[in-house]
Amino acid sequence: MDPVARRGAVFMVGVLLALFCGYFVGKGSVPRPAPAPADHAHAGPEYSLALEASDFPLGSARDLRFRVVGAAGETVTDFAVRHDERMHVVVVRSDLTGYQHLHPSMGPDGTWSVPLTLGAPGTWRVFADFAAGGVDAVAGSFVSVAGAFSPVPLGPAILGISGVSVTVEGGLRAGGTEPLTLRVSTGPLARYLGAYGHLVLVRTGDLAFVHVHPEDAARADGREVRFWVTPPGPGTYRAFFDFSIGGVLRTAEFTLNCTL
CATH class of the missing domain: 2.60.40.1930 (Macroglobulin (MG2) domain)
Known part of the structure; x- marks a missing residue:
């Protein structure tokens, strides 16, 4: 091989090696996506809350009905008694007014139910706080009440x-x-x-x-x-x-x- 061709071949091999090494270095340095922020301070498996209905009337009692769903899509039915109850439900409006702490009952199919009255329009957060699979966990979802939402600033402490x-x-x-x-x-x-x-x-x-x-x-x-x-x-x-x-x-x- 003449000297010019030899130098060209060496150059191409160097380029290919650089690209090859750069690929794997780059692949190792790609940042992983950050985990989603937790909804609570508890550890444990992923759970979600499946609501039967998310629209509630203003000022009238209606049953809040939901299932706790595991990571594989199964309905969770085995809950430990913790502080005298197997399920604690906290409901609060998005402006942190209207706090309620409720204790629903569970039917044979794993559906929890408790009467809920929401006294103001807006979006409300529902937290289901429970122990399952040997760990404490929280699952959350939203319900809404139709009407003009007028957020209330956090006022003085109610003590x-x-x-x-x-x-x-x-x-x-x-x-x-x-x-x-x-x-x-x-x-x-x-x-x-x-x-x-x-x-x-x-x-x-x-x-x-x-x-x-x-x-x-x-x-x-x-x-x-x-x-x-x-x-x-x-x-x-x-x-x-x-x-x-x-x-x-x-x-x-x-x-x-x-x-x-």
Whole structure:
């Protein structure tokens, strides 16, 4: 082979090797898509909520009916009892008003049902909070009420309920677990669903959800409980504290800002 042809062949081999190596280097450096943000702070398999109907009348009771569907499309029917119930349902409007904490019953075919009354037009988020397959999980969906949606800005905390005031000590930190201590002015606190209170947090905007239970023992003559909260990320959260005194169930509401 003459020198010119030899140099040309060497050049082509070099080009092919560069392309070959570049292909695999590039293939290894292609970024993987980021996982979708979690709807809650629980771990576990993927579940979805299959609603029978998503349109609700304004101000009239109608059964909320749904199935929990597993990753393979199967209807889940095996749920563990957790805090006295196999299913906890939280409903809140997209502006974080109208909070409800409900406990439906399940039929033989795996369909859950509970009466639901929605008192304002707009989009409402439904969270099904349960334990299945040995893990805690949350599945969510939306229902809507026809009419003009007038969002209500988050106002002052609602911490005086039927003569009982509530104080909050502590805060939230993204990427960490921090204590929140809630103290009632009169007591003692009674157990409600197996605990001295339940704390639900929903983030403004994406409606990320956290449901937390307190330490088992009430403190300060039974008037104080401590929750350890791990938020899914920074943002503004509306918190809902369900508690019982003398057999009367109350819900206090307040807003928390979570920083990095």
